[in-house]
Amino acid sequence: xxxxxxxxxxxxxxxxxxxxxxxxxxxxxxxxxxxxxxxxxxxxxxxxxxxxxxxxxxxxxxxxxxxxxxxxxxxxxxxxxxxxxxxxxxxxxxxxxxxxxxxxxxxxxxxxxxxxxxxxxxxxxxxxxxxxxxxxxxxxxxxxxxxxxxxxxxxxxxxxxxxxxxxxxxxxxxxxxxxxxxxxxxxxxxx
Amino acid sequence: xxxxxxxxxxxxxxxxxxxxxxxxxxxxxxxxxxxxxxxxxxxxxxxxxxxxxxxxxxxxxxxxxxxxxxxxxxxxxxxxxxxxxxxxxxxxxxxxxxxxxxxxxxxxxxxxxxxxxxxxxxxxxxxxxxxxxxxxxxxxxxxxxxxxxxxxxxxxxxxxxxxxxxxxxxxxxxxxxxxxxxxxxxxxxxxxxxxxxxxx
Numbered sequence: 001x002x003x004x005x006x007x008x009x010x011x012x013x014x015x016x017x018x019x020x021x022x023x024x025x026x027x028x029x030x031x032x033x034x035x036x037x038x039x040x041x042x043x044x045x046x047x048x049x050x051x052x053x054x055x056x057x058x059x060x061x062x063x064x065x066x067x068x069x070x071x072x073x074x075x076x077x078x079x080x081x082x083x084x085x086x087x088x089x090x091x092x093x094x095x096x097x098x099x100x101x102x103x104x105x106x107x108x109x110x111x112x113x114x115x116x117x118x119x120x121x122x123x124x125x126x127x128x129x130x131x132x133x134x135x136x137x138x139x140x141x142x143x144x145x146x147x148x149x150x151x152x153x154x155x156x157x158x159x160x161x162x163x164x165x166x167x168x169x170x171x172x173x174x175x176x177x178x179x180x181x182x183x184x185x186x187x188x189x190x191x
Numbered sequence: 192x193x194x195x196x197x198x199x200x201x202x203x204x205x206x207x208x209x210x211x212x213x214x215x216x217x218x219x220x221x222x223x224x225x226x227x228x229x230x231x232x233x234x235x236x237x238x239x240x241x242x243x244x245x246x247x248x249x250x251x252x253x254x255x256x257x258x259x260x261x262x263x264x265x266x267x268x269x270x271x272x273x274x275x276x277x278x279x280x281x282x283x284x285x286x287x288x289x290x291x292x293x294x295x296x297x298x299x300x301x302x303x304x305x306x307x308x309x310x311x312x313x314x315x316x317x318x319x320x321x322x323x324x325x326x327x328x329x330x331x332x333x334x335x336x337x338x339x340x341x342x343x344x345x346x347x348x349x350x351x352x353x354x355x356x357x358x359x360x361x362x363x364x365x366x367x368x369x370x371x372x373x374x375x376x377x378x379x380x381x382x383x384x385x386x387x388x389x390x391x
Contacts, residue, residue: 013278021278029274033266047270048390052372054274055347055388059374061281081390084295111262130255131263149256178249181256 001027001152007068014062025054027152028071032078034150035162038143039082049081071155075147075162126190133184141177148174276347280388285376288313288320288386313375313386320377320384324369324391333361333377342376343367352376 006027012020032053036046053074064070134145147159160167185191292312309324322331333339339357343365357363357377369391377384 013281018278021281022275025271025274025277029266029271030260033264034260037264047267048371050266050270051273051277051346052388052390054277055280055372055374058277058280058347059287059385059388062283063287084293084390087295111265127259127262130259134256134259145256146260148253149260151257151261153253153257174253175246175249178252182248182252 001071003068003071003155006070010061010064010067010070014064014067021058024070028074030150030152031071031147031154031158031162032074034147034154035075035078036082038146038163039079039086041082041085045085049078049085052081053078069157071158072161075154075158079162079164129188129190130185133181133188133190136184137177137180140173141180144170144173145177145181273346279347282385285383285385286315288315288318288377288384290387290389293389309391311386311389315384318377318379318384320375320386322375322386326368328364328366329355329369330364331362333357333363333379336361337379339363340378342378343369344374344376345369345371 006024009020009024009027013024029050032050033046036049041049056077057070057074060073064073134142137145143163144159144165147154147162154162156167156170159165159170165173182191290311291314292310294307294310298307298310311322311324313320313322319334320331321334322329329343336359337357338359339361341355341357341363342352343355344352353365353367355363355365355367371390372388373391374388375386377386
């Protein structure tokens with residue numbers, strides 16, 4: 001989301017406009033969700049982190065000093081909550097690839113079922129292949145790409161806040177990870 | 192430390208070592224033992240010198256990934272609705288008690304203790320609330336000592352939340368199991384104070 005737009009929406013929410021708040025939620029939800037997913041949280045933990053972050057953002061709304069950076073605030077807060085989840089070790093999510101692949105085949109979202117039941121269209125299959133190739137990438141590429149692919153495209157500042165990495169390293173990492181993904185896609189004959 | 196982050200949550204680098212991201216800053220794109228990927232496609236790095244040529248392809252691939260994410264891993268609609276409803280938590284007449292200590296971040300692990308209680312401290316300029324969350328319930332202390340009604344909130348729309356009472360020494364306790372997002376709303380004689388939302 002464009003910074004100026006975020007700043008304006010925060011300001012209107014501060015001024016009491018519920019529609020401004022709703023637009024903020026719609027525009028920045030995918031970013032917050034992607035930070036939780038990038039940290040490989042389970043569904044339940046991702047739900048709790050996402051909720052906590054938005055509740056806290058509402059609480060801080062009148063106190064945010066740089067409204068145009070609300071996206072980075074949300075991403076950073078989400079990251080810290082994710083790290084706490086990971087730190088309470090008994091709730092740690094296993095990350096070995098076999099388990100991830102299981103998740104793809106056994107735990108499909110309604111959207112996936114729709115795709116598959118409607119028709120095994122080439123496009124749906126392409127998306128499935130793409131997703132699977134993405135899931136098979138190394139941990140750091142998965143992490144970076146999962147945030148990068150949230151919609152609307154996040155700024156590098158937001159990605160930096162969500163992952164705790166320097167803004168300057170994001171461009172090179174992105175190139176590297178997309179290149180690796182492309183190699184995997186070629187191997188699958190998808191590209 | 193990213194200047195964009197308005198950290199209200201303890202020292203900036205509190206738990207960086209946990210997920211292996213701490214050394215990402217030093218990734219230089221040439222080290223193959225950095226966990227970016229398995230060794231299977233190490234040969235991909237041979238393409239490094241052609242980077243300049245694939246920027247258009249990269250943009251396209253990124254956009255395709257974006258479409259895939261919207262289908263394969265969207266924000267659950269009901270969850271997003273909770274965030275929309277959270278607007279009711281925006282209140283200017285409630286004082287915010289910020290989290291200043293969280294044992295999960297700052298605590299020293301006790302050897303052999305798996306389920307150590309979560310210790311939290313919240314502060315306003317005038318008031319401190321110490322809270323201990325265990326598997327059995329919630330206890331704590333308001334300082335300076337004073338009576339207070341304490342509501343335990345777990346979400347934006349809660350008409351009659353569970354309530355605890357702090358005695359004249361400021362102590363409160365309850366066998367209330369807290370899990371997921373929660374916040375305490377304290378009503379003292381002088382004011383209404385709300386703790387920062389946290390995940391128990």
